[in-house]
Amino acid sequence: MAVYTEVSDEDLRGFLDMYDLGEVLSFKGIAEGVENSNYFLQTARDRFILTLYEKRVREADLPFFLGLMEHLAERGLECPLPVRNRTGQALGRLAGRPAVIVTFLEGLAVKRPGAGHCRAVGAELARLHEAGRDFPGRRPNALSLGSWAGLFASADGQADRVAPGLAARTQAELDELAAIWPRGLPEGVIHADLFTDNVFFIGDRLSGVIDFYFACTDALAYDLAICLNAWCFEPDGSFNATKGRAMIAGYQSVRPLEPEEVAALPTLARGAALRFMLTRLVDWLNVPPGALVRPKDPLEYDRKLGFHRKVAGATEYGWEPVRETATSTASA
Numbered sequence: 001m002a003v004y005t006e007v008s009d010e011d012l013r014g015f016l017d018m019y020d021l022g023e024v025l026s027f028k029g030i031a032e033g034v035e036n037s038n039y040f041l042q043t044a045r046d047r048f049i050l051t052l053y054e055k056r057v058r059e060a061d062l063p064f065f066l067g068l069m070e071h072l073a074e075r076g077l078e079c080p081l082p083v084r085n086r087t088g089q090a091l092g093r094l095a096g097r098p099a100v101i102v103t104f105l106e107g108l109a110v111k112r113p114g115a116g117h118c119r120a121v122g123a124e125l126a127r128l129h130e131a132g133r134d135f136p137g138r139r140p141n142a143l144s145l146g147s148w149a150g151l152f153a154s155a156d157g158q159a160d161r162v163a164p165g166l167a168a169r170t171q172a173e174l175d176e177l178a179a180i181w182p183r184g185l186p187e188g189v190i191h192a193d194l195f196t197d198n199v200f201f202i203g204d205r206l207s208g209v210i211d212f213y214f215a216c217t218d219a220l221a222y223d224l225a226i227c228l229n230a231w232c233f234e235p236d237g238s239f240n241a242t243k244g245r246a247m248i249a250g251y252q253s254v255r256p257l258e259p260e261e262v263a264a265l266p267t268l269a270r271g272a273a274l275r276f277m278l279t280r281l282v283d284w285l286n287v288p289p290g291a292l293v294r295p296k297d298p299l300e301y302d303r304k305l306g307f308h309r310k311v312a313g314a315t316e317y318g319w320e321p322v323r324e325t326a327t328s329t330a331s332a
C-alpha cells in the first residue's frame with residue numbers, strides 16, 4: 001500500500017475547506033502504487049482521488065502534469081481532471097506535501113492482459129501521442145539515459161546483494177546503451193509509465209488512463225518500448241509476440257512508426273527495461289521505515305533485459321509493416 005504520508009482528520013478538513021466538494025463520506029488510503037500517497041475520497045458531491053506527491057515528483061513539474069491532464073481530457077482522452085479549489089488553484093499543500101484532488105475514473109486494471117487489451121493500449125498510446133502534439137509544455141525526461149548511471153550509483157554498490165552478478169551486468173548495459181542510444185527520433189509528450197495498473201478497462205473497453213507523473217518530452221517510440229515491456233511478457237518471463245504484434249498494430253492503426261523508430265525499437269526496449277530495473281533496485285534497497293508500500297521486483301526487469309539483448313530486430317516484438325488499405329492502393 002503506498003501511503004507514505006498520513007493525513008490527519010484535522011488537516012483534511014482544513015484542506016477541503018478550500019473546495020466546494022460537499023461533506024466527506026469516506027476517506028481511505030489506497031492499497032496500490034509505489035510512488036505517491038493516494039487516498040480515495042468520497043464526498044456528498046462525487047468520488048475523487050487525493051494525491052500527495054512524494055520523493056520522485058518535483059513540485060516545479062506539477063503544473064506540467066496537471067496542464068497535460070487538462071489538455072488531453074479536452075482532446076477526448078479519458079484521464080483524471082485536476083479539481084480546482086475556490087480560488088481556482090488545483091495545486092495545494094497538505095501534511096507538508098504538495099497535494100492535488102483529481103476526478104475518479106471508473107474501470108479496473110487488468111492483472112493478466114490478453115492480446116485485445118494490448119491492442120487497445122497500443123492504440124490509446126498513439127492517441128495520447130497525437131493529442132499531445134500541440135501541448136505547449138516541455139519537460140525533459142528526468143529518468144532517461146543521462147540519469148541511469150547516477151541511479152545505479154545511488155544503489156551504492158549493493159546490487160550484488162539482490163542478485164550475484166547484477167552489478168557487472170548492469171554496468172556493461174549502461175556502457176553499451178550510452179554508446180548506441182538512438183538520437184533524433186520523433187519526439188513529443190510521452191506517458192512514460194503506462195503499466196497495467198495505470199490503464200482501466202470496463203469489460204473489454206479501455207475506459208481510462210491515470211498516473212501522468214512521469215510524463216515528459218521524449219522519443220515517442222520509447223513509450224511504446226515501455227509498454228511492450230510492461231504488457232507483453234508472460235509470468236514465466238517469456239515474451240509473447242502475439243501480444244507484441246497486437247500492441248504495435250494497435251499503435252500503428254493510429255500513428256504508423258517511422259523506419260528509424262522501427263530500427264531503434266530493440267535498443268529502446270533495452271533502455272526501458274534498464275530504467276525500471278534501476279528505479280526498482282533503488283526502491284528495493286531503500287524502503288522508508290514505516291511506509292505502507294510493497295517494493296517491486298528489480299530482477300523481473302533484469303530478466304527482460306536479458307531477452308532484449310538477444311533481439312535482432314523489431315519483427316521479434318511482432319512489428320509488421322502497415323498494410324496498404326484498398327483505398328490508398330487504388331489512389332496510389
Ligand SMILES: Nc1ncnc2c1ncn2[C@@H]1O[C@H](COP(=O)(O)OP(=O)(O)OP(=O)(O)O)[C@@H](O)[C@H]1O
Nearest residue numbers: 030032033034035036038049080103104105210211
Ligand atoms: N483518477 C483515478 N481514478 C480511480 N482510481 C485511481 C485514480 N488515480 C489513482 N487511482 C487508484 O490509485 C492507485 C494508485 O495510483 P497511481 O498509480 O497514480 O499511484 P502511484 O503511486 O503513482 O503508482 P505507480 O506505482 O503506478 O507509479 C491506482 O492503481 C488506482 O487504483
Ligand SMILES: N[C@@H](CCO)C(=O)O
Nearest residue numbers: 035193195276280296
Ligand atoms: N511502473 C513502475 C512503478 C512506478 O514508477 C514499475 O513497475 O516499476
